[in-house]
Amino acid sequence: xxNYPIKRKTQxxxxxxxxxxxxxxxxxxxxxTYYLNHGIAxxxxxxxxxxxxxxxxxxxxxAKITEAYYKTPSTTDFNGIxxxxxxxxxxxxxxSKTSMPLKNVHEHQIEHLKQVNQQQGIAFxxxxxxxxxxxxxxxxxxxxxxxxxxxxEEKGRKSIPYSxxxxxxxxxxxxxxxxLDYLKIVKTKLF
Amino acid sequence: xxNYPIKRKTQxxxxxxxxxxxxxxxxxxxxxTYYLNHGIAxxxxxxxxxxxxxxxxxxxxxAKITEAYYKTPSTTDFNGIxxxxxxxxxxxxxxSKTSMPLKNVHEHQIEHLKQVNQQQGIAFxxxxxxxxxxxxxxxxxxxxxxxxxxxxEEKGRKSIPYSxxxxxxxxxxxxxxxxLDYLKIVKTKLF
Numbered sequence: 489x490x491n492y493p494i495k496r497k498t499q500x501x502x503x504x505x506x507x508x509x510x511x512x513x514x515x516x517x518x519x520x521t522y523y524l525n526h527g528i529a530x531x532x533x534x535x536x537x538x539x540x541x542x543x544x545x546x547x548x549x550x551a552k553i554t555e556a557y558y559k560t561p562s563t564t565d566f567n568g569i570x571x572x573x574x575x576x577x578x579x580x581x582x583x584s585k586t587s588m589p590l591k592n593v594h595e596h597q598i599e600h601l602k603q604v605n606q607q608q609g610i611a612f613x614x615x616x617x618x619x620x621x622x623x624x625x626x627x628x629x630x631x632x633x634x635x636x637x638x639x640x641e642e643k644g645r646k647s648i649p650y651s652x653x654x655x656x657x658x659x660x661x662x663x664x665x666x667x668l669d670y671l672k673i674v675k676t677k678l679f
Numbered sequence: 680x681x682n683y684p685i686k687r688k689t690q691x692x693x694x695x696x697x698x699x700x701x702x703x704x705x706x707x708x709x710x711x712t713y714y715l716n717h718g719i720a721x722x723x724x725x726x727x728x729x730x731x732x733x734x735x736x737x738x739x740x741x742a743k744i745t746e747a748y749y750k751t752p753s754t755t756d757f758n759g760i761x762x763x764x765x766x767x768x769x770x771x772x773x774x775s776k777t778s779m780p781l782k783n784v785h786e787h788q789i790e791h792l793k794q795v796n797q798q799q800g801i802a803f804x805x806x807x808x809x810x811x812x813x814x815x816x817x818x819x820x821x822x823x824x825x826x827x828x829x830x831x832e833e834k835g836r837k838s839i840p841y842s843x844x845x846x847x848x849x850x851x852x853x854x855x856x857x858x859l860d861y862l863k864i865v866k867t868k869l870f
Contacts, residue, residue, distance in 0.1 A: 527797060529798065530791070530795055530798050530800070534725050534726060535727065535728035535750075535752075536726065536729075538726065538729045538731075538744065538747070540729075540747075551748070551749055552746065552748065553729065553746070553747040553748065553749070554745060554746065555743065555744070556729070556731075556743075556744040556747055557743065557744065558742055558744070559726075562723065563723055567758065567759075568758075568765075569767075569795060569799070570798065572799035573765070574759075574760040574764070574765040603718075603721045604721055606718060607720065607760040607761065608762070609721070609760045
């Protein structure tokens, strides 16, 4: 399976405290670095999977990849360990004010999160509502409920409404260090 | 940090049962697929980290990476969850009959395994002694002991002797399905 990279809209970097981060991903990576350096948790982003087709050796001992393609990841982007617990999540952003479209999540990611859940891991999404500049930790079980119901003619819908985030997800405070202290939510709400 | 890919010696594929696998890595991946399909554990190999320098779009919606380089991984290759426990390990092969050279392990991998250990994760190496066709699960703590002592003038050495594997590591049986049932060892010896 060959895939195309997702083009991110470049965000304007301002001195506004709430917009400190460039992207959700870099905010999470900065948070993970903070956790690691303070001995709080060991959580890393997985590298983007790339299918290498051709490699040349223009200089001695230096491999240059000259043809390669992005592949579809088979899991979520982030995983690791926190106080003996396995942590697994993905990060999603939405420009919508009313909901997070389910098409932001891939079928294989749902399957992976369900497998993690079955092994008693702590699985969730971090969802950034950009219009509100709000970050939510959405427990995987809430995600599964909406996902599994989406094709139901009566109750199904193609997105998770913002109201569901207010009621069934947890707001992650945005700070300076760490920027997105999602493990605080994990510990108080999901342990 | 730009790095070079490790050239693997191609192994001759024979019908010999013990040589079923092509490489240690593919044997572990086949084992992990077995674990996943049977609901036993969720353990994946992380993609090789690659620094992408140039991407072209020769056809509509199709990204072709035209310049990229291998990067040094910052962690081990494999991690995941097994019965609620966080699992983290790397795979090493050696042609030596007498020891596994410590240079097969990178400083950052040791650091990562120590961090995992501090968070109460289950950390180890799977080591293949190719000359004996034996696979050992080496608990991280044994690795740390040899690693930390290596510069000691009296007791230090640059490798872990084969005898230490026989005494302080666990032989992993090679089978058909799964090929390398390392989680059996994890459960009986490391839980």
